[in-house]
Amino acid sequence: MFPPPExxxxxxxxxxxxxxxxxxxxxxxxxxxxxxxxxxxxxxxxSTLDDAASSEAEDxxxxxxxxxxxxxxxxxxxxxxxxxxxxxxxxxxNYANLQMHLAALMxxxxxxxxxxxxxxxxxxxxxxxxxxxxxxxxxxxLDLGPSVSNSSSDERTRSSTPQNNKKDKDKDPDSESQGWDxxxxxxxxxPQSTPEATMRKARxxxxxxxxxxxxxxxxxWRKYGQKMAKGNPCPxxxxxxxxxxxxxxxxxxxxxxxxxxxxxxxxEGTHNHPLPPAAMAMASTTAAAANMLLSGSxxxxxxxxxxxxxxxxxxxxSSSMATLSASAPFPTVTLDLTQNPNPFHLQRPPFHIPxxxxxxxxxxxxxxxxxxxxxxxxxxxxxxxxxxxxNSQAARPQALHAxxxxxxxxxxxxxxxxxxxISSIIGGxxxxxxxxxxxxxxxxxxxxxxxxxx
DNA sequence: CGGATTTGACCGGCGC
DNA sequence: GCGCCGGTCAAATCCG
Numbered sequence: 001m002f003p004p005p006e007x008x009x010x011x012x013x014x015x016x017x018x019x020x021x022x023x024x025x026x027x028x029x030x031x032x033x034x035x036x037x038x039x040x041x042x043x044x045x046x047s048t049l050d051d052a053a054s055s056e057a058e059d060x061x062x063x064x065x066x067x068x069x070x071x072x073x074x075x076x077x078x079x080x081x082x083x084x085x086x087x088x089x090x091x092x093x094n095y096a097n098l099q100m101h102l103a104a105l106m107x108x109x110x111x112x113x114x115x116x117x118x119x120x121x122x123x124x125x126x127x128x129x130x131x132x133x134x135x136x137x138x139x140x141x142l143d144l145g146p147s148v149s150n151s152s153s154d155e156r157t158r159s160s161t162p163q164n165n166k167k168d169k170d171k172d173p174d175s176e177s178q179g180w181d182x183x184x185x186x187x188x189x190x191p192q193s194t195p196e197a198t199m200r201k202a203r204x205x206x207x208x209x210x211x212x213x214x215x216x217x218x219x220x221w222r223k224y225g226q227k228m229a230k231g232n233p234c235p236x237x238x239x240x241x242x243x244x245x246x247x248x249x250x251x252x253x254x255x256x257x258x259x260x261x262x263x264x265x266x267x268e269g270t271h272n273h274p275l276p277p278a279a280m281a282m283a284s285t286t287a288a289a290a291n292m293l294l295s296g297s298x299x300x301x302x303x304x305x306x307x308x309x310x311x312x313x314x315x316x317x318s319s320s321m322a323t324l325s326a327s328a329p330f331p332t333v334t335l336d337l338t339q340n341p342n343p344f345h346l347q348r349p350p351f352h353i354p355x356x357x358x359x360x361x362x363x364x365x366x367x368x369x370x371x372x373x374x375x376x377x378x379x380x381x382x383x384x385x386x387x388x389x390x391n392s393q394a395a396r397p398q399a400l401h402a403x404x405x406x407x408x409x410x411x412x413x414x415x416x417x418x419x420x421x422i423s424s425i426i427g428g429x430x431x432x433x434x435x436x437x438x439x440x441x442x443x444x445x446x447x448x449x450x451x452x453x454x
Numbered sequence: 455c456g457g458a459t460t461t462g463a464c465c466g467g468c469g470c
Numbered sequence: 471g472c473g474c475c476g477g478t479c480a481a482a483t484c485c486g
Contacts, residue, residue, distance in 0.1 A: 223459055
């Protein structure tokens with residue numbers, strides 16, 4: 001899409017940048033020379049003074065023309081920059097759109113397949129039961145799809161939330177069939193399978209540093225509750241998406257107990273309405289992550305059979321991690337954006353991409369730059385199926401500001417990286433890894449490395 | 455005045 | 471059965 005020279009726009013070797021930086025240097029030398037002449041000739045006869053004056057005027061003229069040329073150059077570069085920004089924003093939103101669409105299609109396809117293979121799945125589950133005693137995690141996974149009518153009473157009761165029960169009793173059944181109430185509908189019609197209900201089960205959690213009470217992800221949220229959670233002095237806030245009536249998406253926001261500068265935002269569900277580009281990025285990311293998590297967990301017997309496996313693949317220089325937790329009650333993907341960037345990877349100057357207009361928070365250039373740098377190096381991935389391992393990580397020094405999360409996720413690579421990484425972990429538990437790491441689930445560094453910025 | 459937030463009450467699950 | 475806990479509701483309150 002971009003012609004090669006434009007791709008190099010931000011590189012230090014770009015001719016236009018050299019043009020901008022070098023001439024002023026020359027100009028400065030000229031100026032010094034002139035001053036020296038004046039000082040050297042001070043006190044001599046009138047003619048030499050005239051000569052000095054004329055050369056000074058000449059200098060000034062040259063200076064002015066040079067200045068005009070520079071201004072012209074700057075204007076041209078600004079225009080070019082603006083054009084590039086527009087193009088990038090356009091491409092980003094297009095990509096996010098496609099990603100959303102793909103996720104929806106995949107989900108749709110899985111639903112149709114799931115009915116076909118329901119019998120087979122049940123049979124397999126039976127076999128697994130015979131093979132190993134471990135059953136809790138498989139149940140959680142297999143029950144993610146409400147269509148699965150196996151004997152998992154434990155998860156089934158979980159899916160019928162208190163709210164649903166109450167609504168069954170209290171509310172008019174003809175009231176708007178919100179996506180959020182899909183569980184209720186399923187309870188009434190068990191064989192029906194809705195993507196919303198499936199996606200409701202998987203969660204995507206984002207850890208990032210922020211002073212603000214909430215990270216800006218481009219969506220509109222309404223707070224509907226706040227609770228003190230056990231083991232954390234900070235209250236947990238509950239939000240629901242208000243961009244459309246009946247949107248099932250909810251999120252929980254809570255500060256990390258160990259490091260209160262870290263904000264943990266947990267997303268749940270899939271939007272049932274069109275999103276602005278700013279929100280599209282995060283939404284498609286969470287949707288894709290949840291999607292991959294659910295599909296992968298259902299197809300990978302190894303992952304299911306080893307619920308206590310702890311797998312991690314942290315590459316040298318990785319600045320972010322994705323943690324996959326299959327622990328109860330919901331499988332959760334945690335994106336850790338609190339890590340310290342590795343200075344060895346800072347090879348090119350940071351650049352800006354246009355922020356969506358809906359970002360309400362301050363957008364300091366250096367923060368954006370750091371976020372994008374982090375994003376471009378989003379290459380580490382940690383897989384964990386260990387209970388409590390996701391949020392108990394030690395606080396890390398220096399980290400990504402939560403305000404920049406949308407900047408990161410706004411980049412198409414983010415979704416692609418995350419999706420591919422999760423996919424490679426979940427679906428690739430059978431793969432042999434040539435990594436030296438003793439852990440059986442480590443991702444091949446080549447796989448992840450191919451996604452890292454450059 | 456309408457929408458957003460706060461906050462106590464309520465509910466169901468779960469462990470003892 | 472009881473208490474704890476996470477999650478949600480809804481009346482009261484706040485705010486633009």
